[in-house]
Amino acid sequence: MSDFLLNPDVVFLNHGSFGACPKLVFAEYQRWQRKLEWQPVQFLQRQLPGHLADARHQVADYLSAGSNEVVFVPNPTFAANTIARCLPLGGGDEVLISDQEYGACRFAFQFAAQQKGFRVVEQPIPLPVETDEAIVDAFWRGVNQNTKLIFISHITSTTALTLPVAQICQRARQAGILTMIDGAHAPGQIDVNLSEIGADFYTATCHKWMCAAKGSGVFYVRQDKQHLVDPLVVGWGWGPEKTFHRENEFVSNHEWLGTHDPAAYLSVPAAIEWHKTHFTPDVRERCCRLARLAVDLASQIDGIKRVHPDAFFQQMGLIDITAKKVEDHVHLKTHLFDTYQIEVPVIRWRDRTLIRVSTHAYTTEEDVHKFIHALKETFAA
Known part of the structure; x- marks a missing residue:
């Protein structure tokens, strides 16, 4: 996170929307x-x-x-x-x-x-x-x-x-x-x-x-x-x-x-x-690994399932929460940010409700676990 200008108090899992610019x-x-x-x-x-x-x-x-x-x-x-x-x-x-x-x-x-x-x-x-x-x-x-x-x-x-x-x-x-x-x-x-x-x-x-x-x-x-x-x-x-x-x-x-x-x-x-100098193949692989970890852990929650096999996504993982019957996907996105300081998109696509998790060089395994914790608490309520 120190290489970026991102707010350190926010778990930023939405690089896919607008990116994030390194300080250099x-x-x-x-x-x-x-x-x-x-x-x-x-x-x-x-x-x-x-x-x-x-x-x-x-x-x-x-x-x-x-x-x-x-x-x-x-x-x-x-x-x-x-x-x-x-x-x-x-x-x-x-x-x-x-x-x-x-x-x-x-x-x-x-x-x-x-x-x-x-x-x-x-x-x-x-x-x-x-x-x-x-x-x-x-x-x-x-x-x-x-x-x-x-x-x-x-x-x-x-x-x-x-x-x-x-x-x-x-x-x-x-x-x-x-x-x-x-x-x-x-x-x-x-x-x-x-x-x-x-x-x-x-x-x-x-x-x-x-x-x-x-x-x-x-x-x-x-x-x-x-x-x-x-x-x-x-x-x-x-x-x-x-x-x-x-x-x-x-x-x-x-x-x-x-x-x-x-x-x-x-x-x-x-x-x-x-x-070339900072986002090395090892860093990219770690990012992909974290995106897959988020998908794997989320799909273990009752009513949440993965969408793609690992081979078909990179640093953006997708989970399907349609079975949770979310009435307002915008409200859920706002809830995750306001309650847990997690920035992540909740998407309505056709008749499905999806969450897209993006990972980058600043993402940590702790960020992923905070996201999973937020999902568990949110859907347990």
Whole structure:
């Protein structure tokens, strides 16, 4: 906990919602803000393109992508809106998503569908899952001759399920279907190699599991698909009078949104370095072990059950408390915080009530046991 700025009086089991920034990374974030304010014109007009290029090269290398295939965006919702609005989709076309997609990104496609006339099809992936092949087969039942784009998560937000996105992308490419992967929960929690995954479009947060400053995300577009992607915000990076990144049209079109604070983007290399030096494989394995411990201990409580086998989740464990007949899941979340100082999300998904436990470098076994104690007391009342 001492490496982070988190309140030490709170048992923080919700890294998955907004992440948490290490002190070293936050200091770098503030250093960039001070540099901007020292001489704003010099920084934004003359220095920023070079600084962004350096940060972009580092995050591209971290994700095994080309440096001209990624741009910084505020978050995956921004990238999802870009794709939903710019692709030439219309009447008769379908976008296939799973029934476990993040609400804001799902809304982006549903909104665009209302404007442009295409359909968004939600394909169920039944839980629990047993094999990657079963996941792919279940999802693929939603594909037909009208499917033009697949949008699916790498690790789902709602159910914390790790999906076999490389297999889905390979099958889609063979069928001539475009793919976009929502990797909000992937980089930093698992190794991500975009060259191997083979998606046409991929987006991720840097401020979640990579532990960069809030408001930093990446948007990847394969080189051969960049002509399909218009900018969501048109600014000085676009057109013949462009004044930003003249050397690459994709980067120029998408990375300059007008005056904004770019310090979160520029903090990403520090987050990558923090991961290399502090979040070692041993630490990651300990985090996964703690998430599994939380699931195992919780599932021993009468009326609570696990959702996924260990192989299908990493640092986010999921338990099903539907049998406890919780009438108000928001009230339960508030109760756990107000009574026990435990920050953890309680989720209503379809007809189920779920609790998602996130663990990171600051999580201790004592934190897990405090959570289990809180569950036992709460449901014994």
